[in-house]
Amino acid sequence: MTEVLARRDRALTPEETEKLLRDRLGDGITGSTVEFATFTLHVAPGSWHAAAALCRDEQLLAYDMFDNLLGVDAREDGFDVVAVLYSTSTGNRICLRTRCDGGRDNPVCDSITDIYRGADWMERETWDMFGIEFVGHPGLEPRILTVENFEGWPLRKDFHLTSRVAKPWPGVAEPAELDEDGQVIERVPKIGDAPGPYDLDKAMAAQAKAINAPEVDELEEGADEPESSGSADDGSDGDGSAEAEPEFDQETFDRLIAEGKSERIARSKAKAALIKKKRAAAAAGDAAAGADAGDDDPAAAAAAKADERRKAQAEARAKKAAERAADDDEDAANDAGDSAAQEGDA
Amino acid sequence: MGLMDQVELPQPVKYVFNWGRKYSLWCFNFGLACCAIEFIAASTSRHDFIRHGVIPFAHGPRQADLLVVSGTLTDKMAPSVKRLYEEMPEPKYVISFGSCANCGGPYWDSYSVTKGVDQIIPVDVYVPGCPPRPEALLDGIIALQDRIQGESLKDRIAGRRLDPITLGADAPLAIEGATGGASGGPT
Numbered sequence: 033m034t035e036v037l038a039r040r041d042r043a044l045t046p047e048e049t050e051k052l053l054r055d056r057l058g059d060g061i062t063g064s065t066v067e068f069a070t071f072t073l074h075v076a077p078g079s080w081h082a083a084a085a086l087c088r089d090e091q092l093l094a095y096d097m098f099d100n101l102l103g104v105d106a107r108e109d110g111f112d113v114v115a116v117l118y119s120t121s122t123g124n125r126i127c128l129r130t131r132c133d134g135g136r137d138n139p140v141c142d143s144i145t146d147i148y149r150g151a152d153w154m155e156r157e158t159w160d161m162f163g164i165e166f167v168g169h170p171g172l173e174p175r176i177l178t179v180e181n182f183e184g185w186p187l188r189k190d191f192h193l194t195s196r197v198a199k200p201w202p203g204v205a206e207p208a209e210l211d212e213d214g215q216v217i218e219r220v221p222k223i224g225d226a227p228g229p230y231d232l233d234k235a236m237a238a239q240a241k242a243i244n245a246p247e248v249d250e251l252e253e254g255a256d257e258p259e260s261s262g263s264a265d266d267g268s269d270g271d272g273s274a275e276a277e278p279e280f281d282q283e284t285f286d287r288l289i290a291e292g293k294s295e296r297i298a299r300s301k302a303k304a305a306l307i308k309k310k311r312a313a314a315a316a317g318d319a320a321a322g323a324d325a326g327d328d329d330p331a332a333a334a335a336a337k338a339d340e341r342r343k344a345q346a347e348a349r350a351k352k353a354a355e356r357a358a359d360d361d362e363d364a365a366n367d368a369g370d371s372a373a374q375e376g377d378a
Numbered sequence: 379m380g381l382m383d384q385v386e387l388p389q390p391v392k393y394v395f396n397w398g399r400k401y402s403l404w405c406f407n408f409g410l411a412c413c414a415i416e417f418i419a420a421s422t423s424r425h426d427f428i429r430h431g432v433i434p435f436a437h438g439p440r441q442a443d444l445l446v447v448s449g450t451l452t453d454k455m456a457p458s459v460k461r462l463y464e465e466m467p468e469p470k471y472v473i474s475f476g477s478c479a480n481c482g483g484p485y486w487d488s489y490s491v492t493k494g495v496d497q498i499i500p501v502d503v504y505v506p507g508c509p510p511r512p513e514a515l516l517d518g519i520i521a522l523q524d525r526i527q528g529e530s531l532k533d534r535i536a537g538r539r540l541d542p543i544t545l546g547a548d549a550p551l552a553i554e555g556a557t558g559g560a561s562g563g564p565t
Contacts, residue, residue: 177454177490178454178489178490179453179454179490184489186490191489193488193489194489195486195487195488195493196487
């Protein structure tokens with residue numbers, strides 16, 4: 033290679049690279065994409081070799097390092113070959129991609145081993161796995177990855193795994209829930225129907241916040257909320273009373289001190305005991321108040337949603353059971369439906 | 379081996395002889411995948427199978443008594459394993475370490491993985507797990523040593539082997555040729 037003009041600070045953008053290669057190869061370039069920060073240049077199979085040569089020898093491009101070469105099964109369209117090149121002088125990376133001639137039956141591609149020596153074994157591996165023949169390769173056989181007498185092209189989508197023919201895949205294809213009869217519960221998920229990971233995260237965060245909130249004031253306010261929904265004076269009054277109250281459970285504190293614990297530990301434990309007590313009281317209050325508090329609390333809302341979902345599921349299950357039983361006995365079906373519905377309620 | 383394969387040794391001689399053999403197992407490690415890391419962990423100071431008399435990293439198969447196949451055996455690699463096994467002098471023992479070596483493990487349906495090292499060489503102890511912990515290898519070694527202690531060297535040299543031991547299996551499997559079935563892979 034002669035002098036390299038390419039430099040890191042003057043690296044060509046994908047657009048400029050494409051323009052340059054289009055100037056030289058004309059129709060040989062069929063398109064380009066930039067996806068996942070990777071510039072892919074689609075090359076006609078006839079220009080594959082020329083494109084690789086240009087990429088290496090063009091002084092502004094100077095893709096001097098051969099990175100990777102692989103095959104892609106494009107289903108009925110045949111096979112693609114992808115080569116990844118890297119330039120040590122500009123730091124650019126380029127994907128060259130071509131659709132092999134010959135379709136599925138006899139895919140053929142030009143070899144680029146005379147440009148990049150490193151492509152030799154990569155092309156042999158691609159031959160092994162996909163059966164793509166590289167014209168001009170010094171020797172694709174014997175097979176490099178599989179045993180030498182291996183038959184078939186294992187990475188083609190239509191390759192059959194003989195073990196799977198003898199014994200089907202032991203797991204379920206998709207993780208599925210089974211009802212009590214061992215039937216797969218079929219569900220068509222809708223957005224917002226079930227708490228996804230993100231909703232679940234939010235609900236859990238809200239729960240964690242509720243549980244970890246050590247502020248006695250907040251609990252106090254929460255208890256007050258239903259009757260006085262917050263004039264500023266009331267709030268400050270409430271705070272005042274909370275400040276007057278001890279921050280921890282005096283009883284527990286005294287007991288722990290008597291047991292010989294340090295004051296700091298006793299204080300924190302007593303604080304926890306107090307919070308626990310308050311929470312128990314608040315929970316009792318909530319249960320009495322019913323759904324009022326639940327509206328504002330995302331955790332409670334999520335729980336309610338989950339409840340609904342469970343109920344719906346139980347109903348669906350009951351329906352299924354009823355259908356199944358309908359042939360035998362209608363009364364029995366009704367019973368089953370009732371019991372399942374009760375289960376859902378519980 | 380001269381007389382050894384024709385004459386049964388007297389019991390006291392046999393005892394001493396086997397006692398000496400079982401605490402001097404030169405081990406040839408065939409590390410093929412992640413199980414090899416567990417094997418190495420078993421050889422280092424924390425688990426230290428050297429205190430059980432297993433000497434790791436024999437200089438070659440011709441100096442080894444014990445072959446530990448730890449990892450995924452591919453069809454491409456299988457001839458090498460068979461050849462190296464055949465280079466080992468009798469009496470020789472094989473521990474199949476990990477699901478892949480037992481039965482193909484998670485690669486049971488692969489186009490390139492041998493479905494267990496017992497397809498090509500006889501195995502004495504199967505250690506299930508994916509990968510097994512080093513303690514499991516110690517278990518396997520101790521099981522093998524127990525067997526060596528009670529063994530008739532005459533039979534061994536004449537190539538008569540006992541049924542393999544499968545760690546964790548309550549009873550030997552009745553199905554012929556399915557001795558590796560109790561390992562961790564999907565069955």
